[in-house]
Amino acid sequence: MDRKITLAHGDGGELAHKLIQQIFVSAFGNTRESHFDASFLSLDSGQIAVTTDSFVVKPLFFPGGDIGKIAVSGTVNDLAVAGAVPLYLTAGFIIEEGFLLADLRQIVQSLADEARAAGVRVVAGDTKVVEKGSVDGVYINTAGIGIARSGKTVDPKTIESGDVVITSGTIGDHGIAILAARGELGLVTDLKSDCAPLNRMIDAVMDAAIAVKMMRDPTRGGVATTLVEIAEDFKVTIQLQEQALPIRREVVGACDILGFDPLYLANEGKVLMIVPKAEEERTLAILRRFPEGANAATIGEVTDTENGKLLLETPLGSRRRLHRLSGMMLPRIC
Amino acid sequence: MQTLFEPQDPAVAKKLAQKLIHLADSYRERTGIMPTFMEVCGSHTMALARTGVKLILQGHVRLLSGPGCPVCVTDQKQIDAMIELAESDDRIVCTFGDMIRVPGSKRSLQSAKTEGRDIRIVYSPLDAVRIAEENPDRDVVFLGVGFETTVPVLAAALQLAYKKQLKNFSMWATTKLVQPVLRTLLTEKHVKINGFLLPGHVSIVLGQHAYQFLVDEFQMPGVISGFETVEMLSAIYQLVKMLDADHPAIMNNYKSVVRENGNPAAQKLMFDYFEPCDEAWRGIGMIPQSGLDIREKYAAYNAKKKFKIEVGEPKKTRCRCGDMICGLATPEECILFGKACTPLHPVGPCMVSTEGACSAHYAYMRKDG
Numbered sequence: 273m274d275r276k277i278t279l280a281h282g283d284g285g286e287l288a289h290k291l292i293q294q295i296f297v298s299a300f301g302n303t304r305e306s307h308f309d310a311s312f313l314s315l316d317s318g319q320i321a322v323t324t325d326s327f328v329v330k331p332l333f334f335p336g337g338d339i340g341k342i343a344v345s346g347t348v349n350d351l352a353v354a355g356a357v358p359l360y361l362t363a364g365f366i367i368e369e370g371f372l373l374a375d376l377r378q379i380v381q382s383l384a385d386e387a388r389a390a391g392v393r394v395v396a397g398d399t400k401v402v403e404k405g406s407v408d409g410v411y412i413n414t415a416g417i418g419i420a421r422s423g424k425t426v427d428p429k430t431i432e433s434g435d436v437v438i439t440s441g442t443i444g445d446h447g448i449a450i451l452a453a454r455g456e457l458g459l460v461t462d463l464k465s466d467c468a469p470l471n472r473m474i475d476a477v478m479d480a481a482i483a484v485k486m487m488r489d490p491t492r493g494g495v496a497t498t499l500v501e502i503a504e505d506f507k508v509t510i511q512l513q514e515q516a517l518p519i520r521r522e523v524v525g526a527c528d529i530l531g532f533d534p535l536y537l538a539n540e541g542k543v544l545m546i547v548p549k550a551e552e553e554r555t556l557a558i559l560r561r562f563p564e565g566a567n568a569a570t571i572g573e574v575t576d577t578e579n580g581k582l583l584l585e586t587p588l589g590s591r592r593r594l595h596r597l598s599g600m601m602l603p604r605i606c
Numbered sequence: 607m608q609t610l611f612e613p614q615d616p617a618v619a620k621k622l623a624q625k626l627i628h629l630a631d632s633y634r635e636r637t638g639i640m641p642t643f644m645e646v647c648g649s650h651t652m653a654l655a656r657t658g659v660k661l662i663l664q665g666h667v668r669l670l671s672g673p674g675c676p677v678c679v680t681d682q683k684q685i686d687a688m689i690e691l692a693e694s695d696d697r698i699v700c701t702f703g704d705m706i707r708v709p710g711s712k713r714s715l716q717s718a719k720t721e722g723r724d725i726r727i728v729y730s731p732l733d734a735v736r737i738a739e740e741n742p743d744r745d746v747v748f749l750g751v752g753f754e755t756t757v758p759v760l761a762a763a764l765q766l767a768y769k770k771q772l773k774n775f776s777m778w779a780t781t782k783l784v785q786p787v788l789r790t791l792l793t794e795k796h797v798k799i800n801g802f803l804l805p806g807h808v809s810i811v812l813g814q815h816a817y818q819f820l821v822d823e824f825q826m827p828g829v830i831s832g833f834e835t836v837e838m839l840s841a842i843y844q845l846v847k848m849l850d851a852d853h854p855a856i857m858n859n860y861k862s863v864v865r866e867n868g869n870p871a872a873q874k875l876m877f878d879y880f881e882p883c884d885e886a887w888r889g890i891g892m893i894p895q896s897g898l899d900i901r902e903k904y905a906a907y908n909a910k911k912k913f914k915i916e917v918g919e920p921k922k923t924r925c926r927c928g929d930m931i932c933g934l935a936t937p938e939e940c941i942l943f944g945k946a947c948t949p950l951h952p953v954g955p956c957m958v959s960t961e962g963a964c965s966a967h968y969a970y971m972r973k974d975g
Contacts, residue, residue: 531649588657589662590658590659592658592971598969
């Protein structure tokens with residue numbers, strides 16, 4: 273096979289066939305489905321959950337993952353935090369002419385490995401090749417299908433004062449890891465992106481019959497934006513303790529230099545949960561059994577169920593209101 | 607696991623805050639004056655708001671934002687000129703992130719970029735030199751905005767471009783000096799304050815002695831401070847103490863990085879490539895010898911000489927950024943704040959920059975919305 277993707281790889285002919293067979297079908301190991309234009313799936317009866325997400329991350333390879341891994345974790349996590357059990361994925365690739373086949377192979381393999389590890393199957397796919405300059409390397413869209421758990425739902429209507437807010441780990445790792453990996457900011461760090469599918473960890477919490485009242489993964493916009501949305505959507509006041517926020521030293525340092533607020537940095541392998549106070553310790557214990565939940569911590573509590581707002585108590589004891597991320601975060605001059 | 611604060615910090619900070627408030631209140635009882643200080647540096651403005659220091663001191667100590675946000679003090683005509691500079695197909699304009707959304711009279715760099723102009727955000731001016739090397743057929747211009755903190759790095763970029771004999775690199779320098787503007791605020795603007803919270807980063811370059819004139823000429827105390835909660839509280843406490851004892855002095859509360867004479871190597875680099883010039887400031891106007899321009903020897907790298915950029919008189923708005931940087935208005939006193947002017951639709955630079963008074967107030971201290 274040639275070393276680089278050409279427009280002919282996307283024309284539906286001989287080269288396209290080879291590309292699909294040699295890179296995609298072999299990685300996903302589902303030869304049966306690939307013989308038809310659509311896949312037939314068997315699902316247990318009940319409600320199904322569907323979600324889709326597109327991935328345009330730059331750089332394509334970064335410490336802790338690549339676009340293939342993130343294309344799995346992003347979609348799997350969206351299903352999992354909604355309370356569904358992820359089962360199937362589709363994957364659509366838009367590839368730039370001239371893209372290295374070796375890189376594509378690595379990305380597809382990583383996508384396949386992550387899907388396998390998360391226990392989901394990739395059952396449909398598509399590739400398009402576009403002219404050089406039309407996309408930046410490769411873009412991936414994944415759609416996910418899952419089923420609702422029988423009898424166990426995430427019910428935000430039951431949120432009440434005293435419930436606690438838990439994060440499954442340190443905040444802001446992905447945001448800073450990606451910025452550093454772009455190499456534009458002169459930052460050198462060992463920091464890795466946290467990107468990971470969280471469905472097995474979330475399964476463990478749900479299977480332990482913990483009454484999770486709300487779950488969301490704090491991706492773009494970070495912990496603050498995600499919690500503002502929850503607060504506003506369900507008319508609850510959430511108060512965070514600044515001292516309780518788990519955060520790596522490297523992230524604090526990078527934020528100091530760049531003028532960023534870690535509460536607004538993206539995470540790709542974290543879940544925020546609201547659980548009853550009585551189940552706080554049990555939830556933390558389960559999360560901490562998993563490597564991706566090793567630094568799980570309680571970061572705040574629900575203080576009111578009438579006003580939808582997010583508050584932060586600083587170590588000085590002063591309280592301030594947090595808002596959505598407003599515009600892009602830009603590095604400052606000095 | 608590390609949290610945002612060292613475990614001992616909150617207790618120390620709380621105690622310090624109580625001590626500070628107590629002293630400030632007793633001073634006010636005795637004199638009828640609420641201690642009022644100006645934080646010169648934009649990063650202090652942000653840190654005071656983010657850490658809650660400003661909030662907890664409300665009603666006891668008044669903190670006014672000063673002229674230390676580089677984008678905010680840049681004259682609107684210069685901003686318009688820099689945006690105009692980007693309106694050419696064959697140029698690459700490189701800028702610090704803060705500049706990109708600052709509104710010009712016609713549009714911002716951001717909207718020029720959206721419409722296809724080649725405008726790139728870099729973190730260091732040295733990156734712009736690298737971009738010039740990689741694009742030998744195109745002119746690369748760096749927008750050199752900043753105080754003494756930034757100028758040595760601008761000089762390093764000129765040094766590198768000169769060493770590499772690059773013909774396609776140049777810099778639009780509109781830089782500012784701290785001492786002249788502090789003097790102007792105290793003389794012409796009659797700013798009513800009792801002392802300065804002096805900038806940490808600038809002082810690394812300038813050194814402690816650079817502020818002695820505040821005491822000698824104006825009997826005005828000043829404390830150089832870092833950016834952590836305890837550091838800022840401690841510096842403000844020292845200010846109140848000096849005020850209370852009527853014993854003004856310049857204190858260095860950031861000794862881990864600021865020396866008496868600053869950084870002589872950085873100062874030398876700065877004056878090797880730049881020379882003092884008259885500079886216009888937003889809200890203040892021209893201050894003699896308050897900026898630095900590229901020396902004649904390096905005129906080939908001076909974008910102001912290389913390109914013919916003409917802009918008209920800037921569009922007038924009701925934005926009060928000019929008053930804000932002189933400590934003459936607070937964000938809440940601006941009629942546009944939070945309504946016509948938000949981070950998504952900024953009217954003035956104070957709402958754009960991460961060091962701007964309005965941006966800090968909007969992010970961390972606004973009451974509703």
